[in-house]
Amino acid sequence: MEESNSTHLTTVAFVPSKHGARSTAIILQLPAGEEKDPNAVPEVIIKENDQEHPSIRPNVTSDEETHIIISSGSGTGKAEVFYEQAVKPILETLWPEGHMNFLTHRTESVSTIQELTSDIFFPTANAGITLRIILLTGDGGIVDLVNGFLSQPPSSNYKAPQVVLLPLGTANALYHSINVSNPHQNTWGLRALCFNASQEAQRKPLPIFTASFSPGARLLTNEARDEEALPQDPKSGRPILHGAVVASWAMHASLVADSDTAEYRKFGIDRFKMAAKEALYPADGSPPHPYRASVSVLHGSDWSPLPEKEHMYVLATMVSNLEKPFCISPRSEPLDGSLWLVHFGPTSGDEAMRVMGLAYQGGKHVEDPMVRYEEVDGLRIEFQEKEDRWRRVCVDGKIVRVEERGWVEIRKEERRVLDVVVE
Numbered sequence: 001m002e003e004s005n006s007t008h009l010t011t012v013a014f015v016p017s018k019h020g021a022r023s024t025a026i027i028l029q030l031p032a033g034e035e036k037d038p039n040a041v042p043e044v045i046i047k048e049n050d051q052e053h054p055s056i057r058p059n060v061t062s063d064e065e066t067h068i069i070i071s072s073g074s075g076t077g078k079a080e081v082f083y084e085q086a087v088k089p090i091l092e093t094l095w096p097e098g099h100m101n102f103l104t105h106r107t108e109s110v111s112t113i114q115e116l117t118s119d120i121f122f123p124t125a126n127a128g129i130t131l132r133i134i135l136l137t138g139d140g141g142i143v144d145l146v147n148g149f150l151s152q153p154p155s156s157n158y159k160a161p162q163v164v165l166l167p168l169g170t171a172n173a174l175y176h177s178i179n180v181s182n183p184h185q186n187t188w189g190l191r192a193l194c195f196n197a198s199q200e201a202q203r204k205p206l207p208i209f210t211a212s213f214s215p216g217a218r219l220l221t222n223e224a225r226d227e228e229a230l231p232q233d234p235k236s237g238r239p240i241l242h243g244a245v246v247a248s249w250a251m252h253a254s255l256v257a258d259s260d261t262a263e264y265r266k267f268g269i270d271r272f273k274m275a276a277k278e279a280l281y282p283a284d285g286s287p288p289h290p291y292r293a294s295v296s297v298l299h300g301s302d303w304s305p306l307p308e309k310e311h312m313y314v315l316a317t318m319v320s321n322l323e324k325p326f327c328i329s330p331r332s333e334p335l336d337g338s339l340w341l342v343h344f345g346p347t348s349g350d351e352a353m354r355v356m357g358l359a360y361q362g363g364k365h366v367e368d369p370m371v372r373y374e375e376v377d378g379l380r381i382e383f384q385e386k387e388d389r390w391r392r393v394c395v396d397g398k399i400v401r402v403e404e405r406g407w408v409e410i411r412k413e414e415r416r417v418l419d420v421v422v423e
């Protein structure tokens, strides 16, 4: 692939030409003056090319069903313009006729993706049909899909759908972690859009985990003004939630929860740092809250309790980067299925900022003596907090409030639910 720094053009693919040239080039260009803005939506240039042979030959089969999800509530609301400006012209070039059969869905509420999954995607995958889902969302889109697909028992024909991730959320942890060493990370997943997703080499199963909760756990929605029952595990009847990115409690969960308001969302990625400052430097000048719980980690089939009874940071993750520059788990490899614990105890606001600042330096926090960093098979937290706000758990951005004396248990999930198209 060609890249030109002076003109800010990146060629993502050469496809067979319809007009006599050797190939048609699909090129991304950033608007003038916006080359350094990571949020600037690129423009797509489609150009006949006499020099290069096609780098891909798009599949033209009728036994593949393609759906496109445009999430209007994700990130700073750029999914629609990104679709019109970048995705649509590429799909029209790759599949001049076929793209007319692609089904486009726009989110209308927080439950749109789960509804689409139960009504359309799951029955299609369950009938053994090859399903490709092009997702213009943040991490929330993928977690909604995963939970939707896991909400019903699969048939023996179930075929894991292929998902093309286009990072239109705020943090896009999964996208950045999958593409952590991809030199074309700035192409917004549009190279993956050009691949033939039916080729095995071009896709990988998405590793996931399951968080099970004590019976009183509730999902907080609508900026925590409302609460909902969680899905139930059909065997145990316990409330559950699946994730692919992160399960956390204490400082991380609190700042995700506190910053998930329309007001904070306007600030894009800075909303996490703003909420962190508020949590670490309470207005009354007191030190940050010491979160009380018994925490245990699972290795194989053995649970061992951590010695600390008070905590500040308790987080289990399946990805390396929670934001592009924020490397929470430097030893996680893309889609390797490992689960890592990052933990530290109560400390001052300044110390917590210093340690978290090291994560922005390629994950150096894990070398700090304050931080416990280890691979685990599971994590269990038994809460010992009276106030609701100290019992909030984050699963891939969703917030669950656990009842007094309740608990959460996180374990890796073995089922292959969906595959991600990788570059």
Ligand SMILES: Nc1ncnc2c1ncn2[C@@H]1O[C@H](COP(=O)(O)OP(=O)(O)OP(=O)(O)O)[C@@H](O)[C@H]1O
Pocket (backbone or CB within 6 Å): 071, 072, 073, 074, 075, 076, 107, 108, 109, 110, 111, 112, 137, 138, 139, 140, 141, 168, 169, 170, 171, 172, 173, 396, 397
């Ligand atoms: N039209 C809509 N109305 C209400 N809520 C919506 C709408 N579209 C999307 N949402 C919700 O907005 C949230 C967006 O989450 P998503 O993770 O995709 O973006 P994000 O939080 O900005 O990014 P990230 O999780 O990567 O930081 C989801 O909970 C989704 O269900």
